[in-house]
Amino acid sequence: MAGQVDLGPLDQALETAHLPSLSAALVHLTGDRSWLRPEWRPTYTPLSKGETGVPEVEQARMRAAAKAAITDYLTGNVPMAATPGPDLVREMMGFVAGADIPDGYGEFLTDELALDGHSSKDPDWSPELKTVARRLHTLVIGAGMSGLLAAIRLEQAGVPFEVVEKNTDVGGTWLENTYPGCRVDSSNHMYSYSFEPNHFWPQHFSTQPVLLNYFQDVAARHDLRKHIRFGVTVEEMAWDERRAVWKVKLQTPEGPQQVEVNAVITAVGQLNRPRYPQITGRERFAGPAFHSAEWRHDVDLTGKRVAVIGTGASAYQFVPEIAGKVGRLTVFQRTPPWGFPVAHYHEDVPAGMNWLMEHVPFYDKWYRFWMFWMVTDGLLPMVTADPGWNGPSTAVSELNQGFRDMIAMAIAAQAPDRPDLVEKVIPTYPVGGKRSLLDNGVWMAALQRPNVELVTEGIAEITETGVVTADGQARDFDVIIYGTGFHASKFLWPMKIRGRGGADLHETWAGDPRAYLGMTTPGFPNLFMIYGPNTNIVVNGSIIFFSECSVRYILGCLKLLAQTGAVAMEPKREVHEAFNTRVDEGNRLMAWGAPQVASWYKNEAGRVTQNWPFALVDYWRATLTPDPQDFVLTKSAELVG
Template identity: 40%
Template sequence: MEIPNVGRVPRPPRRLRGPRVVVIGAGFAGIGVAAELLRDGFAVTVLERADDVGGVWRDNTYPGAACDVPSSLYSYSFAPNPSWPRRYARQPDILDYLRRVAEDTGVLDRVRLGADVVAAEFDETAHRWRVELAGGGVVEADVLVSAVGQLSRPVVPDLPGAESFRGPAFHSARWEHDHDLTGRRVAVIGTGASAVQFVPHLQRAAARLTVFQRSATHVVPKPDRAYRPWHHRVFRTWPSVLRAARLGVWLLGEGLTAALTSAQALGGPVAGASRLHLRRQVRDPRLRARLVPGHRVGCHRLLFSNDWYPALARPNVDLVTEPITGLTPTGVRTADGVEHPADVIVYGTGFAATDFLAPMEVRGRGGRKLADEWAAGARAHLGMTVPGFPNLFLLYGPNTNLGGNSVVYMIERQCRYVVRVLRYMAAMRVSTVEVRREAAERFDAETQARLARSAWSRCSSWYRDATGRITTNWPGLVWEYRRRTRWVDHRDFDHGGRP
């Protein structure tokens, strides 16, 4: 496959004096912050546990894997790509894009592959972070940036009898391509964002496909299309066209975000589009009734698909809504006592989005564990900094996820914020920057109050962690987050001198 030709990205300048940085993770966030830091002249090392860069787009190789944000916005502003094959890029094209950006910006030369971080501890005497790797290695740095994201740990439900099942069973994020599913009886557990993409492909291959649904969700059409050669010529000749497309998608995303976050009836048009899409694509009234969501728009992730409903309506597909009680050696048993035979089980059950940084053990001042700091729920000032943990920055951290726009745009805002803080550290010759507890608590109180007034407050536990807090989502528009991270208010931070 041809690697996309991303825009020309300037090589990093000669290194300036300043803090040395370790970044954990080489996905969109890790590559993005490393590129920004290198461009500003900081020394950067990126630790990646896998054998390649790419993050979730390296791991999720299931059939049909693609993005549900248009390519023009699901990319870095500093690396526009006029050669996207489709309006909504597929997994191989996004992975190739990330590899090319990492190479063009010089980030790839700074990546240590196979470096699995198990712990990190702040040395108060040396004012440095000691990062421990699996196998016993240690890396030291002045500043630690976590870019592990919210979608790196797949969740597999603990079902009774799971160990007795005789066939292959795997999560969609760990797809086992060695198993040919052609002509097999396949059970799919889960009907989320991944399942709506791979189920239509499995339907065409499997002899029998049984899909187990816990709750239906809203699905709307996906206005995808393949770009033709003339599109690429226009994007290359007039880059402003691509920028205009990016702006248009961003504005539409802001409108969708407003619909999802508002406590009012702004989600009505989205719900209407979802109902019309369902009615047009599913003629069987009994099947259609089981696919009607029982929650308001925004309480689950809004899904985009043109072939999910038609796949479920095919004669070789069964949609099961009875709760699963366990697995047997030859299938899946539900609460009505029926055993549904299966040769293979595929879990489309999502990720541990609220377990930020787990399973790493992170210790700050006085040896305090980040897990203890977050015992009442994860929280961070602007989603990035935590009191008691100097020189630690989180990308795609607590309360920075979105429901209707591009998280890559949010990540870029965070990357530039980190660079601004490090510029200050280098210019003022300070060794530590730590958010003040009162500033962090003030921000968290505001965030939770706004979430309590939003539509998400009346949703189920889908957005909440074990403490009941909504720890994933940003409560406002992306424009507001951009405004609030455009400048660093150093009154919110304590600054320490050289040790």
């Protein structure tokens, strides 16, 4: 390897390194477990960029030793040591995590770490099974993050498939949402496929164009576009019981078409249909008015009087971006969001960090492992309700109260001279009750600009010229922007889906969507959902992890069909009901399930239809492989007719 790697950036790289992850990587290089010495074991600060609590003198010692070891390896003087055994890997995990790994997590984290390049999420189908699987023609709806993932795994398994996508390119939410400031709120090294790392993320939390480019590059590397039909929507699909196929009506650029497939995988997401508020006179406004998810780039906001209705995740990002451009900005807030203090939310990834990712073997895996562990289940106890809690309704437990106090102090510190503003922006509901956002100070800074006003009075109506609040005050505007979220509880809407006996899925759900493991529903055979009911996560992890688990399970279902010769499968009703009962009980014990909290996590009946209330390890374990005993498997001889 001598001369192949420029060692010039090494000193800078070591200054920016996450040293516990580097220690673990150096165990791989050297075989020396002394890299895990107690004085280098981290003690982390919650929500920080990775401060380890290790004294600077010890950090300097570690960097000096690391420089020598990395130089020896990259110049070819020392070969890679033998692969660490399971006991040593477990010790390395505890070192990087800064805490012993609890029982029940070892196998899960080993699988996620995938040190040998393989994980349970990779399809493992024999050539004989792939031959049988050629009859399982599958339709994937959506070419966003989950749809691309499904396509990759189907291709690897040898299952014939086609993807239909309503847009003109891949990317899903990262293609559609182009509002100013749009970016991810999970770290990029987590918000990326486990098998498709990117060693060159420009920022810790990347912007929409960067994320779109990542997913488009993945589609190109796996040559997926040849399987995708763009500009196509699914209007209706019906299960043909006699032939065990889905008849799917499509609207294409060439006109209506119908296809028949053995299985359907929906990958349309939960937040894909913008929701406008029911405000009297909304259609009367004479100026430009649009939703943040449908941003009008042809509307110049420079010097304009702009109203923003809503203070959710999108507004939290675009308001700071436009505040300095507009003439006057009025933000209408119904409920304030909790903003977790994350100082590096807009910071660049140091070039040295990317150099380590690219050139030091296993550093990228251990760095991702550390990030994964820090957000996996560590915050879950802080948003779990204590049934015996008799404190204020602004919290659900003593831990939750402490978490609330910490974040409220961080918010208040950003506006020491504006107690009136602080009172408006600190929520009165528990932390975790609604979607929490990431805050590096730009939101509060924007609200304190002289041309910005935060209004908490309710809106009575919208007129031709502006907005009238409940106190009778009228304000005129040139532009209205809605940051009012999406139709989150309307899963798979507006598609019409008819299962056994012609049953309509939306009528069956009656506004209360449920699915076994968030993926399958009785009476709707061979219909699999990614990011379905109760698979959203609030504080523990990245949705990509859930999608990878779901796709693994769905491929397992298709594998089960191939292995058994069955033509249809659906969950047993009692299995489906028992699962949803357990989920409901779990959600009632979380901050977002508290009766005093109203949010888009709940449907109109007050049931939490969105969220997974348990640990990530529980979903990982539940979706490792489908249990045939959970399903009704239909053989061809049993078909109706």
